[in-house]
Amino acid sequence: MKATTIRRWSFIHTWTSLVSTLFLLLLALTGLPLIFHHELEHLLGEAPELREMAPDTPHLDLQQLVQAAERHRPGEVVQYLGWEEDEPNGVVTIMAATAGTEPNSSHTFMLDARSGEAVEMPAANGGFMMLMLRLHVDIFAGLPGKLLLAFMGILFVVAIISGVVLYAPFMRRLPFAEVRQRKATRVRWLDLHNLIGIVTLTWALVVGVTGVISATADLLISAWRNDSLTAMVAPYRDAPPLTERAPASRLLQIAQQATPGMQPDFIAFPGTRFSSEHHYSVFMKGSSHLTAHLWTPVLIDAKTLAVTAIGERPWYMDALAMSQPLHFGDYGGRPMQILWALLDGLTIIVLGSGLYLWWVRRRTPRAALRDEVLT
Numbered sequence: 001m002k003a004t005t006i007r008r009w010s011f012i013h014t015w016t017s018l019v020s021t022l023f024l025l026l027l028a029l030t031g032l033p034l035i036f037h038h039e040l041e042h043l044l045g046e047a048p049e050l051r052e053m054a055p056d057t058p059h060l061d062l063q064q065l066v067q068a069a070e071r072h073r074p075g076e077v078v079q080y081l082g083w084e085e086d087e088p089n090g091v092v093t094i095m096a097a098t099a100g101t102e103p104n105s106s107h108t109f110m111l112d113a114r115s116g117e118a119v120e121m122p123a124a125n126g127g128f129m130m131l132m133l134r135l136h137v138d139i140f141a142g143l144p145g146k147l148l149l150a151f152m153g154i155l156f157v158v159a160i161i162s163g164v165v166l167y168a169p170f171m172r173r174l175p176f177a178e179v180r181q182r183k184a185t186r187v188r189w190l191d192l193h194n195l196i197g198i199v200t201l202t203w204a205l206v207v208g209v210t211g212v213i214s215a216t217a218d219l220l221i222s223a224w225r226n227d228s229l230t231a232m233v234a235p236y237r238d239a240p241p242l243t244e245r246a247p248a249s250r251l252l253q254i255a256q257q258a259t260p261g262m263q264p265d266f267i268a269f270p271g272t273r274f275s276s277e278h279h280y281s282v283f284m285k286g287s288s289h290l291t292a293h294l295w296t297p298v299l300i301d302a303k304t305l306a307v308t309a310i311g312e313r314p315w316y317m318d319a320l321a322m323s324q325p326l327h328f329g330d331y332g333g334r335p336m337q338i339l340w341a342l343l344d345g346l347t348i349i350v351l352g353s354g355l356y357l358w359w360v361r362r363r364t365p366r367a368a369l370r371d372e373v374l375t
Contacts, residue, residue, distance in 0.1 A: 006169060013162035018358060020155040021351050027149070027211070028348045030136040035329055035340050037129055038086070046123035048110040050089055059089070059113040062267075063247035068116030069093045072109070079106060080274075082266035089113050092121070092266075099271030104142070143218050150215035157208045163197055186360045193353040196346050203343045210323035220320050225273060228317075232299055232309035233276040242270060242278050245302040255282035255298040258307045262286055265295060270302045278302055293321045 033040055041047035060068070062081065069078050073095050082092040091113050096106040108124035111117070123129040138145035179191040197204075213220075252264050262284040268274035275281035280302050283295045297311040313321075324330075329340030 006166065009162050009165045013159055013166055014358065016155040016159040016162065017354050020152040020159065021355055023149065023152040024156055025348065025351050026139070027136055027152075028344055028351065030132045031328070032341060032344050033129070033132050034136060035337050035344065037123070037133075037328075041123045041129055044123075044128055046121075046127045046129055048087070048090065048119040048121045050087070050110070050112050050119060051115075051117070053089075053114055057114040060116055061249040062251055063249040065091055065093075065111050065113065065116060066248055068111055068118065069095060072111075072118040073107065076107070077271075078269050079272045080266050080268055083264060090119070092124075093118075099269060100273070137215075146215045146218060150212050153208050153212035153215060157205065157212070160197075160201065160204055160208065163194075164201065167194055167198055186357065189353050190357055193350060193357060196350050196353075200343050200346050200350065203340075204347060207327060207343075207347075210327040213319055213323040214327055217320055217324075220316050221273065224314060224317050228311055228314055229276065229297075232297075232311055233279060235308070236276060236278045239278055242302055245270060245280075246305045248280065250305060251280055251282055251300060254300055254305060254307060255284055258298050258310055259284045259296055262296060275299070279308065290322075293325050294318055295321055 038047070065081065066078050070076070076095040076097055077099055078093060078095055079099055079101070080092075080094040082094075084090065084092060087110070089112060090110045092108065093111050094103075094106050094108050108121050110119045110121055112119060134140050137149075139149065141148070179195060180187055183191075248267070248269075251267060255264060256262070263286075265283045265285045268281040268283070270279060271277050272281075274283070274297070276299070278301065280300045282298045282300060284298060285292050285295060294313060295317070296313065297309075298307060299309040299311070300306070301308050329336045
């Protein structure tokens with residue numbers, strides 16, 4: 001590789017790294033507890049705990065749960081009902097002043113599906129884990145914060161690619177993975193920086209790309225609403241406002257009949273951003289590790305309970321659905337969580353050592369640096 005080309009790639013690597021490093025350190029540090037969010041929620045007492053009941057206690061129907069939620073928070077409306085695999089007797093409920101209230105202003109709690117008892121979920125509304133999540137997702141700046149972090153993620157990916165380009169000619173002079181212990185501190189850190197960077201290369205690219213996709217979730221959902229959802233509810237474009245809706249009791253049975261072999265993930269009530277003013281949207285998912293993160297929306301007329309559309313997933317919504325669990329290592333259970341945490345820690349070392357190397361480089365004459373590294 002020509003010297004001018006190396007200098008060009010070095011410039012790209014240096015400045016994409018420098019511009020993004022502080023944000024990436026924040027993301028890496030906040031991402032570490034989020035990998036173990038279920039475990040930490042229980043440890044910190046932020047996880048909901050349902051009362052012990054007989055194993056064969058029957059569940060209330062959905063309309064009874066809706067009524068229980070409305071009694072728990074009078075004057076608010078149910079936006080979403082959702083299910084978690086690790087709590088089969090609980091129904092996650094999201095309520096707000098209006099159906100269209102934005103997510104950060106909603107309130108999340110769990111309903112006991114057997115009794116309708118409301119159990120608070122501190123981690124979903126505040127506390128340490130929500131602090132970590134908001135810092136990681138949007139730095140408390142909403143959509144502008146998400147887009148800023150998406151841009152930093154793009155810079156991170158460019159920094160990784162440019163680092164790989166520079167690594168090849170650099171390592172021609174050294175055995176692979178060598179750390180020159182007898183050299184100056186800066187040289188040892190340079191070798192470690194390169195070694196850890198190349199070892200974590202694939203993981204860093206995966207996390208960087210999935211992070212960018214997740215950060216653009218609001219834009220992707222808006223595109224889905226304007227494209228797929230608009231097409232599915234087109235026959236209702238001129239329909240009069242909905243004045244009365246049918247009870248939600250049979251929604252799950254109707255959706256399961258329309259999508260055999262699938263199971264419900266969540267229900268979006270009329271007027272929310274995942275439905276229309278005239279529909280319940282039941283989002284179904286598959287039963288395998290892969291398809292469990294892919295949604296198929298079933299639109300049900302909120303007045304007649306007739307299935308009006310079964311949505312096909314656009315590729316960008318599949319990318320969003322798969323990127324979020326992959327970003328946090330949620331696919332492979334505890335072993336994958338531990339692996340993700342170790343790689344996250346190594347990435348923190350790469351970011352920190354990169355800052356150190358840049359600072360030393362600024363304070364050391366160029367000729368001295370070249371002699372130090374090459375000899």
